[in-house]
Amino acid sequence: MENKATEQTEINPHPYEYIHNPGAICEDESIFIVVLVKSKVDNFEYREAIRYSWGTSFKHLVFLLGASENTSIQNNVTKESQIYNDIVQENFIDDYCNNTLKTIMGFNWAHTYCHSSRYHLFVDDDVFVVKDNLDFLYRPPTPEQTLFIGRLFQNSVPYRDNGSKWYISWEDYPFDRWPPYIAGGAFVTSSRVTQMLHFAFPFVKYLGIDDAYLGIVSKKLGLRLTTWNGFMMNTPKRTHTKLNYRRIVAYHRIDEPQKMYTVWKNYLEFKKELRTPIPFKP
Known part of the structure; x- marks a missing residue:
């Protein structure tokens, strides 16, 4: 019997187009890591x-945005992109329910x-990232390395309360538990995993x-x-205290842009102390 290839139909197309695309930032032949920051379109101060x-700390960093229906906001994003050339933006509406679209766009x-x-x-x-604590990634990888690492959740239950922003209907997901997943606030994938997910998305039913x-x-x-x-430690309210x-690789829930600068200042002081020789005491 002759073997025939099985055709699969795309059930999750991604028909959106780039508004801004700084693709040229990755023209280097060899890049160790690229940072992709999922950002709300009007979070200018956070960016x-x-x-x-x-x-x-990173040479290659971009921000992932959806589009705004507000002309003033969208015009400001265009100016921002022209200044920094680090905005990846597609023409879907930037809304919490479209976070998965933003993630797919990033991959x-x-x-x-x-x-x-x-x-x-x-x-x-x-999220505040401590690059030095990503040193475990420097171990020589195999060519086909499939690394997907972060904070793992197992046996989590879907929210069935339709008043929750995380609500998922039984029709959209007819199971009592989620499969194991990595928290979305901070995670690392190897290039091989990024490739695998990229090619799989069109064939897996969309969920928000x-x-x-x-x-x-x-x-x-x-x-x-x-x-x-x-990964993903919640930041104490008193962010002026040293963490x-x-x-820690990633501190989560820094709820004001100014606190990002405060944590950064404290981090630089911490690094300076590490370089300070311990005084000799006879």
């Missing part, structure tokens, strides 16, 4: 805070324009809960999700 704080863009990068770091714009959706796609692909304690910069 500015990242650019002038922890974002300075598609990373694969298409930054496939030479060894790793891709996805974070939200209220982006991290749970990535868990579903990862399960279908047979990907192994890895947890790392350094555990020795171990």
Whole structure:
């Protein structure tokens, strides 16, 4: 009997077009890591805070945005893109329910324009990143390395309360538990995993809960999700106190742009103290 290829129909098309696309930033032949920051379209001050704080630690960093129906906001994004050339924006509406569209856009863009990068770091714009604590990524990877690492959730229950922003109907997801998934606020994928997810998205039913959706796609692909304690620590309210910069990769819920600068200042002081020799005491 003759073997025939099985045709699959796309059930999750992504028919959106770029408004802004800084694809040329990844023209380097060899890139270690690219940072993709999921940002609300009108969070101008958050993006500015990242650019002038922890974002300075990375050579390749972009912001992922949807579009605004407000002409003034959209015009300001255009100016921002012209100044910094770090905005990836498509023409879907930037809304919480479209977070999965934004995540898919990020993976598609990373694969298409930054496939030479060894790793891709996805974070939200209220997250502070300590680059030095990503040193575990420097271990020589295999060519086909399938790394998907962050804060792992297992046996999580979907929200069935239709008053919740995380609401998911039984029709959209008819199961009692989510498959294991990595929290969406901060995670790293190897280039190979980015590629695999990029090609799988069109064939997996869309869900508006982006991290749970990535868990579903990862399960279908047979990907192994890895947890790392350094990801996604909630930042204490008193952000002027020094945090555990020795171990944490990503601090979450920095609720004001100014606090991003405060945490960055404290981090620089911490690094300076590390370089200060211990006084000799006879």
